[in-house]
Amino acid sequence: MTIFLILAPYGVYTVLMFMTSATVSVFAASAICLATIAIDVAHGRSVKILAAGSAILFAAIGLYLALLNPSLGTLGVKLSVDIGVFIISLGSMLVRRPFTLQYAMESVPAETAAMPGFLTANYIITGAWTVAALLMMAANIVLLYFPGLPVWLGLAVAFAARNSAIYFTKWYPEYRQIKHGAPAGALPEAQ
Numbered sequence: 001m002t003i004f005l006i007l008a009p010y011g012v013y014t015v016l017m018f019m020t021s022a023t024v025s026v027f028a029a030s031a032i033c034l035a036t037i038a039i040d041v042a043h044g045r046s047v048k049i050l051a052a053g054s055a056i057l058f059a060a061i062g063l064y065l066a067l068l069n070p071s072l073g074t075l076g077v078k079l080s081v082d083i084g085v086f087i088i089s090l091g092s093m094l095v096r097r098p099f100t101l102q103y104a105m106e107s108v109p110a111e112t113a114a115m116p117g118f119l120t121a122n123y124i125i126t127g128a129w130t131v132a133a134l135l136m137m138a139a140n141i142v143l144l145y146f147p148g149l150p151v152w153l154g155l156a157v158a159f160a161a162r163n164s165a166i167y168f169t170k171w172y173p174e175y176r177q178i179k180h181g182a183p184a185g186a187l188p189e190a191q
Contacts, residue, residue, distance in 0.1 A: 002103055003166060009033045009054055010162075013081070022077040023065040030058035045106055049092050050099040057084035078154070079140040086133040089126060098126035100169070121176055128168045132161035 013029035033055035037047055061080050065072055072080075092099040101122040105113050112118065139157035143149055 002107065003169070005036045005039065006050065006103070007162075007166075008036065009051075009058065013058065014158075017074060017077070022072070022074060023062055023070070026058040026062040026065065026077065026081070030055050030062060033058060046102055048099065048102050049097065050088060053088035053091075054085070057081065057088065060084075075140055075144045075154075079137065079144060082133055082137040082140055086130060086137055089130040089133055093123060093126055093130070098122045100125045100129070117176060117180060121173065125169050125172055128172075129165045132165040135161040 009029040009032040012032050013025050016025035016028055033051050037051050037055065040047060040051070058081070061077060061084070065077070089099060098119075101119065104118070104122055108118075136154075136158045139154045143151070143154045
């Protein structure tokens with residue numbers, strides 16, 4: 001359920017980009033980010049760096065499109081979103097609060113969160129998401145500078161990068177548990 005709430009704004013944004021304007025897509029994604037924040041707050045959980053940053057990112061792009069440059073193309077919008085996600089992800093690591101840490105700390109017991117490898121595991125998982133954002137960004141840059149390439153190429157890279165990051169997020173805690181002999185449930189799992 002957690003991974004669904006994390007990815008819901010991006011899924012809606014992606015689907016709406018095929019069906020409506022980029023402006024509507026990013027504002028809808030921002031609204032869904034705000035809804036996920038409201039769900040977290042209603043359940044007594046913290047406001048997440050990724051959700052808040054994404055809400056601001058989508059709203060800022062929407063305002064830019066609505067007020068300053070409504071002619072920005074689809075690739076420009078996708079690239080802007082990918083750059084924003086990359087900055088949020090990398091920035092969270094640079095300020096020593098990898099964005100996955102908030103989700104992990106809410107899904108494991110306090111003694112697990114205090115384990116020495118817990119923070120390292122979250123840096124590694126956040127790093128995987130940062131690399132995925134970088135790959136999506138690179139694919140959009142290539143499509144922007146080589147417009148003759150098929151659009152499905154960017155979609156394929158985005159699909160592969162995102163799904164690889166999801167798989168890694170699920171696999172890595174199990175791997176650490178086996179490798180380091182941590183008791184069952186001692187490391188965060190993607191839900």
